[in-house]
Amino acid sequence: MKKLWLIPAAFFAVSCVLNLTGCLISDALERCVKPALMPLLCLTTVAYILPRSSGRLLPQETCHPRHRKREGPTSEAQWEGSRSDAPEAVVCRKNGDGLALLFCGQLFGFAGDTMLLGKGFSFFAGGVGLFLAGHIFYICLFGGRSWKGLKVWQWVAALAVCLALDTGIISAIGVNGAMLAPMGIYGFVLTLLMFSTFAGALKFGGATWWLLFAGALIFTFSDSLIAVRNFGTLSHFMGGFVVMLTYLAAQMLLAVGGARLVLGLR
Secondary structure (H helix, E strand, C coil), rough: CCCCHHHHHHHHHHHHHHHHHHHHHHHCCCCCCHHHHHHHHHHHHHHHHHHHHCCCCHHHHHHHCCCCCCCCCCHHHHHHHCCCCCCHHHHHHHHHHHHHHHHCCCCCCHHHHHHHCCCCCHHHHHHHHHHHHHHHHHHHHHHHCCCCCCCCCHHHHHHHHHHHHHHHHHHCCCCCCHHHHHHHHHHHHHHHHHHHHHHHHHHHCCCHHHHHHHHHHHHHHHHHHHHHHHHHCCCCCHHHHHHHHEEEEEHHHHHHHHHHHHHHCC
C-alpha cells in the first residue's frame, strides 16, 4: 500500500512530458494535457502521505480514548491530566489540518490551470485569483509553522523586505495601469510564500524546508515570466516551455516538501 503513490506518479510524469512536448510542437496537446497535471500530482501526494501517517491524520476528537485505544489512563480526568505527557490529539489535528491545506493549495492550482486555458482578460484575471487563493493555503501551511515566535521587529523587517522585493519585481517587469494593483497584490503574496519557506529553512533547517523554499522561489520566477509575457516582450519558447517547466518543477518541490512537512520529516 505504501507504494501505491507510484501509479499516479507515473501518470503525472507522462503528463508532464506530453505537456512540455505540446509547448514546443502542439498547442492543442499542451492545452489538452494541462488540466490533468495538478489532479495527478494531488492524488500522488495524498496516496504518499496517507499510508505513512499511521492513523495520525485523524481529527482531534478521534484521538480521545473514547475513540481509539491507547496505553495509560482512559478516564476523563486521567486523560486531561495526561495530555501534557502525550499530546497525540495535538499531533493528529496538526497533521490533518496540514494535509487539508496542502490539498487545497494543489486544488486551486488545478482550478487556476483550467481557468488560464480560456482566452481574454476575464480568464487571465480569474486564473490569477485562483492561484492567489492556492498560495494563501500554502502560506497557512508553511507560515503556520515558521512564523511562530517571531518578534515584532522581525515581522516589520520581513514585511518591508517582501514589499520592497514585490515593488522591484513589478517595476522591472513594467506592469502599469489597471493591472498594477492586482499584480502588486499577487506579487506580495508570492513574496510572503517565499518568506514563509525561507524563515522555516533558517529556523528549522533540514531538506524539507529548503525544498519548500526552492519551490516558492521557482514559482515566483515562473510567474514573473508569465507577467513579462503579458506585459512585455517574450518569445513563444520562453513563454510556453520554460514557464511550464519551471511551474511544474515548483509544484513538485512544494508537493514533496509539503508531504514531508505533514509527515514531520526534516
